[in-house]
Amino acid sequence: xxxxxxxxxxxxxxxxxxxxxxxxxxxxxxxxxxxxxxxxxxxxxxxxxxxxxxxxxxxxxxxxxxxxxxxxxxxxxxxxxxxxxxxxxxxxxxxxxxxxxxxxxxxxxxxxxxxxxxxxxxxxxxxxxx
Amino acid sequence: xxxxxxxxxxxxxxxxxxxxxxxxxxxxxxxxxxxxxxxxxxxxxxxxxxxxxxxxxxxxxxxxxxxxxxxxxxxxxxxxxxxxxxxxxxxxxxxxxxxxxxxxxxxxxxxxxxxxxxxxxxxxxxxxxxxxxxxxxxxxxxxxxxxxxxxxxxxxxxxxxxxxxxxxxxxxxxxxxxxxxxxxxxxxxxxxxxxxxxxxxxxxxxxxxxxxxxxxxxxxxxxxxxxxxxxxxxxxxxxxxxxxxxxxxxxxxxxxxxxxxxxxxxxxxxxxxxxxxxxxxxxxxxxxxxxxxxxxxxxxxxxxxxxxxxxxxxxx
Numbered sequence: 144x145x146x147x148x149x150x151x152x153x154x155x156x157x158x159x160x161x162x163x164x165x166x167x168x169x170x171x172x173x174x175x176x177x178x179x180x181x182x183x184x185x186x187x188x189x190x191x192x193x194x195x196x197x198x199x200x201x202x203x204x205x206x207x208x209x210x211x212x213x214x215x216x217x218x219x220x221x222x223x224x225x226x227x228x229x230x231x232x233x234x235x236x237x238x239x240x241x242x243x244x245x246x247x248x249x250x251x252x253x254x255x256x257x258x259x260x261x262x263x264x265x266x267x268x269x270x271x272x273x
Numbered sequence: 274x275x276x277x278x279x280x281x282x283x284x285x286x287x288x289x290x291x292x293x294x295x296x297x298x299x300x301x302x303x304x305x306x307x308x309x310x311x312x313x314x315x316x317x318x319x320x321x322x323x324x325x326x327x328x329x330x331x332x333x334x335x336x337x338x339x340x341x342x343x344x345x346x347x348x349x350x351x352x353x354x355x356x357x358x359x360x361x362x363x364x365x366x367x368x369x370x371x372x373x374x375x376x377x378x379x380x381x382x383x384x385x386x387x388x389x390x391x392x393x394x395x396x397x398x399x400x401x402x403x404x405x406x407x408x409x410x411x412x413x414x415x416x417x418x419x420x421x422x423x424x425x426x427x428x429x430x431x432x433x434x435x436x437x438x439x440x441x442x443x444x445x446x447x448x449x450x451x452x453x454x455x456x457x458x459x460x461x462x463x464x465x466x467x468x469x470x471x472x473x474x475x476x477x478x479x480x481x482x483x484x485x486x487x488x489x490x491x492x493x494x495x496x497x498x499x500x501x502x503x504x505x506x507x508x509x510x511x512x513x514x515x516x517x518x519x520x521x522x523x524x525x526x527x528x529x530x531x532x533x534x535x536x537x538x539x540x541x542x543x544x545x546x547x548x549x550x551x552x553x554x555x556x557x558x559x560x561x562x563x564x565x566x567x568x569x570x571x572x573x574x575x576x577x578x579x580x581x582x583x584x585x586x587x588x589x
Contacts, residue, residue, distance in 0.1 A: 144285040146331075153327070156292040157320040160399075161313060163296075167303060170313040188510060191567060218513075222312040223394040225511040248526045250513025 173219040174203040181206035184217045188226040200265070205255050207265065214269075216243065218253055225250070234269045241265060278354055280432035285327065287439045294443065295398045301448055302397075308448035309397045314515045316399040321517045322389055323402030329409070337414040341427035350424030362425045363433040363484075369420065370437055370483035373413045375494070378478050383411045384550045385524035392520050394507040396470055401445035406521045437483045441466070461486045464498045468580075471504040472511075474568035475580030477561040496580040509551070509564065524550075 164170065175181040178197040185194050185208045196209035205218040208226070217226040233244040240257035257265060302308050352358045377387035386405040393400045420430050444466040452462050461482040469480035479496035482489050489495035498504065512520060531545040531553070541554040551560040559567065569576050577583040 144282065144288070149285055149288065149327075152288055152292075153324050156288070157317070157324060160292070160295060160299075160320060161317045163299070164311055164313040164316055167299075169311050187505070220394065220511065220513060221315045221515070222310060223507075223511070225513045227513060245513075247513070248519060249510075249523045251519070253513065 169222075171222065172204065173222050173224050175199060175206055175217065175224070176203065178206070181208070181217050184224040185210075185215065185226050187224070188217075189215070198265075198268075200255065200257055201261055202256060202258075205253075207268070216253060216255075218255065227253070229269065232269070234266055236262060236266055241269075243269075278426045278428045280428050283432065283435040284330075284438055287442070290439075291323075291398070291402060291442060298398050298446060298448055309446060310395055311397055311399070312395060315393055315395050316397070318515045318517055318520060319393060319399035319403035322406070322521060323399075323404055325406045325517065325521065326402075326404035326408075329406045333409045336409050337417075338427060338431070340414055341417065341421050341430065344418055344421040345427050348422045348424060350422070351426070352424035354426060354429060358425070359429060359433065362420065362429050363436060365420055365425075366417070366430060366433045367437055367482075367484045368488060369416050370434075371481050371488035371492070373416050374481040374483065375492075376413065376416075377411075378481065379549050380547055381524070381528060381550050381552070382546050383413060385528055386411045388508070388524045388550075389520045391470060392508055392512050394511055396445060396447055396467060396504070396506045398442065398445055400470070400506075401442045403520075407525065440484045445470075457486075459485060459487060465489075465495075467504045467506075468496050468498045470506050472507050472509055473502060473505050474561075474565045475499075475502065475575070475578070476504060477509075477564060477580075479580055499579060 175184060178199050181197050181199050182194050184206075185197075189210070189212075192210045192212045194208045194210055198207040198209075200206065205216060208215040208217060213228050213230060215226055215228045217224055227245060227247060227250050229243065229245070231246040235242045235244065237254070239254075240262050241255045243253040243255065245251060245253065255262075255265070298309065299311055302311060352361075373383075374387075377383045386407045389405060390400075390403050393403055417430055417434075421427055441461070444461055444463045446463050447467065449463040451457060451464050452460075456462060457464065461480070461484055465480050465482065465486050468476045471477070476496060479494050480486070480489050481494055486495065512523065514520065528546055532542040537545075537554060544552060544554065549560045549562075551558045551563065565581055569581060575581050
């Protein structure tokens with residue numbers, strides 16, 4: 144197929160599908176319904192390291208996890224979730240919450256949406272024991 | 274010896290079909306409320322990786338083709354290009370695909386290229402297009418060498434490889450359950466391939482087939498989809514980014530970081546490149562065998578069920 148046809152078709156196809164998905168409401172992020180859901184999301188990634196404490200943020204978009212092996216975070220990846228330990232994390236305040244910079248090529252930056260007072264308390268917590 | 278044989282670039286010609294089928298699957302899911310899931314950023318990442326794969330083929334395709342043409346010059350054999358020869362080439366190339374795919378899961382150097390295909394937590398037709406950008410660097414083109422040396426023209430080998438890829442597109446769906454028994458017995462189907470994309474311990478490293486599932490049954494890597502255990506899609510450790518560059522290159526970066534750690538022997542550095550994913554010099558991580566063993570430690574009643582080893586004298 145000539146590139147003059149292939150290229151526009153690929154560009155329009157990708158853009159069209161992405162727009163359609165967004166219009167259909169399929170850009171919604173996952174939420175963690177309760178602490179049990181956050182715990183399950185953590186165990187899905189680290190089944191051998193059960194949480195000893197779960198701190199779910201108020202808008203249910205993320206959770207801090209305490210385990211025997213250290214502290215971690217669960218957060219939405221689109222309609223699903225993932226999780227990481229916070230070893231070596233750098234915590235930064237931003238307008239809408241916190242940014243966690245990790246030394247991890249597969250999860251370099253986690254943006255947590257938190258209310259100002261919640262961001263302050265999470266920041267203090269993380270900076271004290273990361 | 275003929276060296277001007279040409280076939281259509283079927284994968285590029287199938288692009289309109291891919292787009293139409295994705296739209297049809299999406300409409301089905303939205304209307305029926307079942308049969309799979311879509312999410313915008315996940316699908317966009319898959320599609321961009323698919324486009325990048327086509328671009329890589331355009332830019333670096335000459336490497337494999339040049340290698341094949343050198344072999345074609347060397348070989349004294351020419352099987353011609355009858356329909357039967359093309360059919361035989363298709364079957365043998367599918368056997369070649371099985372082994373390349375198996376290497377892709379068992380050799381980290383090859384896994385670094387293939388991992389992005391498994392990096393989505395979704396399983397829909399866009400996942401099929403989540404293809405590698407770095408396939409040339411795995412040198413798996415060498416596995417096609419026997420076909421060319423046997424007298425199958427390089428253009429024919431690439432043509433049947435394209436047909437193989439197109440076949441595999443439609444099996445990346447949850448919208449199709451089980452097909453008639455004879456189809457499930459012989460062909461790779463959505464059910465068999467869902468299992469291949471699973472991160473559940475029992476579903477790791479199985480069902481490598483492209484078109485014919487018989488290869489997995491012959492070589493002992495077949496695991497059926499179990500009604501009682503839903504497939505959990507994605508990687509053992511799921512990615513925390515949708516950035517296509519990071520998805521495409523993350524495992525290569527991982528190999529580099531592991532193999533260049535201070536204090537390793539040269540053998541350990543090499544092992545980080547060629548051992549199965551999850552291997553580490555200090556056993557701090559887990560290969561699929563270790564993951565299955567850890568799962569069995571907490572679920573001993575599952576030993577010997579599909580995808581999980583039986584207890585042995587060494588692993589009671």
